[in-house]
Amino acid sequence: MIDVIDLRKSFGGLEVLKGITTTIREGEKVVVVGPSGSGKSTFLRCLNCLEDPTSGSIIFEGVDIADMKVDINIHRRHMGMVFQQFNLFNNKTVLGNIMLAPLHIRLTELRKKKIKNVFIKIYNLFAGNKKPLYETNTTRQQIKQEVRENALRLLKRIGIEDKADAYPSTLSGGQKQRIAIIRALAMNPKVILFDEPTSALDPEMVGEVLDLIRQLADEGMTMVIVTHEMGFAREVATRVLFMDDGQILEENTPDRFFSDPQNPRAREFLSKVL
Amino acid sequence: MGNFDKKIARFWEVFLNQNGYTKVLTGLQNTLTIAVAGLVIGIVIGTVIAAIEVMPKYKRLPRILDGLCAFYVGLFRGTPIVVQLLVTYYVVLPLLGVNMPPVNVCILVFGLNSGAYVSEIMRGGILSVDPGQMEAGRAVGLSYTVTMMKIVVPQAVKNILPTLGNELIVLVKETSVVSFVGAADLYVAFSYIGSNNYEFMVPYLVMALIYIVLVMVIAMFVRIMERSLRKSDRRN
Ligand SMILES: Nc1ncnc2c1ncn2[C@@H]1O[C@H](COP(=O)(O)OP(=O)(O)OP(=O)(O)O)[C@@H](O)[C@H]1O
Ligand SMILES: [Mg+2]
Numbered sequence: 001m002i003d004v005i006d007l008r009k010s011f012g013g014l015e016v017l018k019g020i021t022t023t024i025r026e027g028e029k030v031v032v033v034g035p036s037g038s039g040k041s042t043f044l045r046c047l048n049c050l051e052d053p054t055s056g057s058i059i060f061e062g063v064d065i066a067d068m069k070v071d072i073n074i075h076r077r078h079m080g081m082v083f084q085q086f087n088l089f090n091n092k093t094v095l096g097n098i099m100l101a102p103l104h105i106r107l108t109e110l111r112k113k114k115i116k117n118v119f120i121k122i123y124n125l126f127a128g129n130k131k132p133l134y135e136t137n138t139t140r141q142q143i144k145q146e147v148r149e150n151a152l153r154l155l156k157r158i159g160i161e162d163k164a165d166a167y168p169s170t171l172s173g174g175q176k177q178r179i180a181i182i183r184a185l186a187m188n189p190k191v192i193l194f195d196e197p198t199s200a201l202d203p204e205m206v207g208e209v210l211d212l213i214r215q216l217a218d219e220g221m222t223m224v225i226v227t228h229e230m231g232f233a234r235e236v237a238t239r240v241l242f243m244d245d246g247q248i249l250e251e252n253t254p255d256r257f258f259s260d261p262q263n264p265r266a267r268e269f270l271s272k273v274l
Numbered sequence: 275m276g277n278f279d280k281k282i283a284r285f286w287e288v289f290l291n292q293n294g295y296t297k298v299l300t301g302l303q304n305t306l307t308i309a310v311a312g313l314v315i316g317i318v319i320g321t322v323i324a325a326i327e328v329m330p331k332y333k334r335l336p337r338i339l340d341g342l343c344a345f346y347v348g349l350f351r352g353t354p355i356v357v358q359l360l361v362t363y364y365v366v367l368p369l370l371g372v373n374m375p376p377v378n379v380c381i382l383v384f385g386l387n388s389g390a391y392v393s394e395i396m397r398g399g400i401l402s403v404d405p406g407q408m409e410a411g412r413a414v415g416l417s418y419t420v421t422m423m424k425i426v427v428p429q430a431v432k433n434i435l436p437t438l439g440n441e442l443i444v445l446v447k448e449t450s451v452v453s454f455v456g457a458a459d460l461y462v463a464f465s466y467i468g469s470n471n472y473e474f475m476v477p478y479l480v481m482a483l484i485y486i487v488l489v490m491v492i493a494m495f496v497r498i499m500e501r502s503l504r505k506s507d508r509r510n
Contacts, residue, residue, distance in 0.1 A: 050409055077415035087410035091428045100424065101414035180410075187414055 001026045001191060001222060002047060007056035009042055016042045018246035019056070024191065024224060029217050031233040031254070032226045034243035035269055040226045043243065044193050047224065048079045061190070077105065080184025080192035084199050086176040088168040088183070095164040098151040098183045106143045110136060154182040158212060174205030178212050191222040198229060230273055234258050242266040285467065285476040294467045301463035302484070308380045308452060309445040315385025317438065320392025323347065325422050327393070328400050343393070350390035356451045359383050363455040376457040380449070388445055395437050399430030432503060439496030443489050450485075460484060
């Protein structure tokens with residue numbers, strides 16, 4: 001699903017990713033661990049080009065999205081991302097947060113189709129073989145209604161539909177992060193990238209967020225998770241990547257990685273955190 | 275002080291019976307129109323410039339636009355507003371063959387001028403918004419421009435509303451030079467009253483008072499706005 005080929009990233013003179021090659025297959029839950037500053041976040045942010053790779057390729061569904069010429073916005077719709085700091089839109093209600101992107105994208109598509117239809121109609125006036133028009137039967141109102149219903153369904157799933165009209169500043173960290181997760185889900189992503197989703201949470205809220213991620217994992221969602229929660233990593237991962245100094249030093253099944261790490265640096269890291 | 279009483283009596287005479295008050299009302303209206311419309315234009319221009327200035331600069335187009343914006347801001351901040359009014363009214367518009375009433379020229383120039391200042395305020399506002407907001411917008415597949423306009427700018431505007439209120443006060447005060455191009459403001463009205471009875475002390479005193487009251491009223495609105503904004507931060 002995602003092929004990462006010799007990915008490199010430098011900030012100024014500092015090379016943070018030093019040639020990363022790996023493949024993320026459909027349905028996998030890849031957990032990335034490693035010491036602070038090893039480049040885990042940068043790696044994750046390169047996967048959806050929030051950071052533009054300095055060199056190398058990110059092949060997502062057959063397209064190299066690291067190529068600056070592709071329209072990255074279209075491909076990002078299929079990759080959800082969940083941030084350490086939640087990053088809910090502060091000027092939108094909970095429902096507004098979830099609806100914003102799907103609604104905007106579908107309404108824009110509808111508008112584009114209508115504009116194209118005008119041109120096709122003009123073309124059809126003169127041409128012998130008529131071109132078919134795009135279907136524009138769903139109205140803006142219907143689209144709004146559908147997106148809204150989907151958002152409410154997702155909110156119900158995490159059991160806080162009563163917060164639909166609340167603003168993010170009034171929510172607990174756990175609520176914010178779960179909403180951030182379903183905001184990503186509302187786009188029907190093929191893969192979700194998590195960057196330390198529980199690191200900014202009070203301890204008593206970590207559980208509810210991990211539970212939701214676990215559910216998604218069980219439903220077969222493809223995931224890449226950067227985390228310091230080793231217990232969770234071991235439980236949910238299908239594969240563990242150990243990063244240090246901008247490189248993947250070990251790639252292993254969770255059982256083998258946690259019980260018998262091969263790389264000396266991985267061994268040292270685990271002895272510190274476990 | 276008997277002398278002063280007489281001056282006041284003469285002022286009232288012109289103010290009430292020789293059309294003084296209509297001139298003052300027209301002047302007040304023009305002053306407020308120019309300041310408010312100028313600010314509105316300024317906010318639109320300033321937002322566009324600020325959005326361009328904070329754009330990432332690795333493509334060529336943003337760099338060119340950025341250069342143009344820097345030139346614009348430098349031009350309008352680097353010259354006195356009186357000069358901008360005079361040059362627009364007596365040089366630029368005649369050269370373009372455009373004929374505009376003085377008040378409209380003033381609205382245009384004040385708008386362009388405050389656009390340069392508002393762009394700085396707006397840029398500060400945009401930079402004060404957590405970069406995570408832009409990242410979250412981009413991560414769900416929205417473009418830079420859409421995220422800017424739907425997420426970042428609204429939050430920036432909220433942060434800078436009080437400062438924009440102060441900009442309005444600045445504009446109200448600066449309108450006192452619009453008579454240079456023949457727009458009838460408070461100065462024109464009170465000069466009329468003064469020259470009608472050869473007595474300028476009271477008219478200009480009243481003019482000063484009107485400006486003070488105007489500024490105080492706007493400042494009060496700004497404070498009320500600030501307070502209600504702070505409240506909405508805590509809302510449910
Ligand atoms: N935008 C940036 N500009 C300059 N340097 C950066 C930038 N982002 C990250 N870095 C540097 O890149 C290195 C790797 O950072 P990164 O955030 O990817 O590490 P990490 O493995 O996620 O660490 P942590 O566990 O602390 O989150 C660090 O040395 C960091 O200072
Ligand atoms: Mg990190």
